[in-house]
Amino acid sequence: MTRLDLNTVLDWITPGSRVLDLGCGDGAFLARLRDERDTTGVGVDIDPDNLIASVSKGLDVIQEDINDGLHCFSTNGFDVVVLAHALQELTHPHIALQRMVDIGDEAVVSFPNFGHWLCRLHLGLKGRMPMSRAMPRQWYDTPNIHFCTVKDFESLCSELDIDIIERATIAGPAQHLLGRWLPNVFASSAIYRIRRAGT
């Protein structure tokens, strides 16, 4: 996540929360949450260098593949489960989302919006899978196997009985307002605060 994304998420986390950060990377975000929001929590990452970097920040980390490792976390074990910019890399995003709202009272999910006008332009005019600074890899060699748009995500939440508590969108400086009015077209990425419906 970019710094802007992190600031948004930071505002959504109640001080003292117990946080599970899926795909925690080098642990920078969890460490910031701990230092600024007094949270406790656990990071999950598969990469050994990320693991060591997180441990060196004094964090608890579980080396696990989040594609098949979510079963080890107890239902209602955390206040918040965070999945930052990794939804599109998961084998079964819908199963992960369901599990996340079971594990946490709330979940925070961010992803790049494939409905962004630049993606549409790329696909519509060039007829090729979009590539950009944010998505630099070729379609056959990318970890991003499940791109979705803002509309796709919201429709999936509805199918899965997941309530959207809050949404924030990230757009270029000139498109900031457009990103709010027409997120499916102008948001480069979106961040959602969600929970199981009826809770």
Added chain:
Amino acid sequence: MSETIPAGSVGVVTPQIAKCDTPFAFTNGAALSSHELVYETYGELNSAGDNAVLICHALSGSHHAAGFHAGDDRRAGWWDLAIGPGKPIDTERLFVVCSNNLGCCDGSSGPNTINPDTGKPWGGQFPQPQVQDWVRSQKWLAEHLGISRWAAVMGGSLGGMQALQWAIDFPDWVEHCVALAAAPGLTAQNIAFNEIARHAILSDPDWYEGDYLAAGALPTRGVALARMVGHLTYMSADGMSDRFGRELREGSFTPNDNAEWVFQVESYLRHQGSRFSTQFDANTYVLMTRALDLFDLAGEHGGDLTAALSNAQAKFLVASFSSDWRFPPQRSIEIRDALMAAGKSVTYANIETDNGHDGFLLPNSHYEQLLSEWMRRVGPS
């Protein structure tokens, strides 16, 4: 010799003996009127007493965990990789204690020491210790040394299991707990391998029902075979292929060559077995493998590992080694998941390696970095 001591070593160390004159009762009901524990320490205990770390050894390990013994500068202690100034278990900061388990053969009271009641070696009459007995005897040693709480208790394999038992049996004593290549209990396959090892020893004609010392004999063939079987389970298939392949140590495959050939791996196993058979006591091997077989972390809680760990107060590091098939990663994951379900602080890593179960003893940059970084939270900051 001092010229040969490498940087980062604790240097020359001298084992010490603690004599306990109060009776010690084993879980199985047997008792010793008095006993001795041999141990080593590295680093200095600080005045606050909050920098003491206990190292628990594995099946064939001993109290000699780091540094060198005078007159033997070839073989460093078994965990010299991890213990020393500037190493993951940093002796410039931490006071490290490692004791030889009760019933072992490296100086603590055991089958090869004299039974004060008979004046003869204990032999097969030494009581069967269990992991919780070792924990209680180490607690006595800690008090004897003026320690009232461990900043960390740690170990690999059986040593890791003992560290977990510490965290359960004396929760307020253990601030951090490190369990490497461990398991919550042995599988049928693990017990089967141990039984093959014991069978090799018990069927040696020089076994004499365990009283071989009195008979002036040593069941070296049985112990060598036991070690060969055991050692095999510590290595991975890929690691063995890389190290030995199908290389010959002696002879050749040339047709008409009547000379017998010896594969490198055969020669290696024979060497390991033979060296071990004169150094390790047969009764101890039987007692240690039985203690392993009996170990069951969740036993007193009807198999509920989460319940067993629920009283622990320690923060945990659990690590497995990808090619370990003796206690595979899945066994560490069982411990990890139970700890998480019990709401404990836990970090878990599965170290990618071809070193098999021996992975916790061998160099590996990810393993050493992880241990080093995690250990920074142990002891006074």
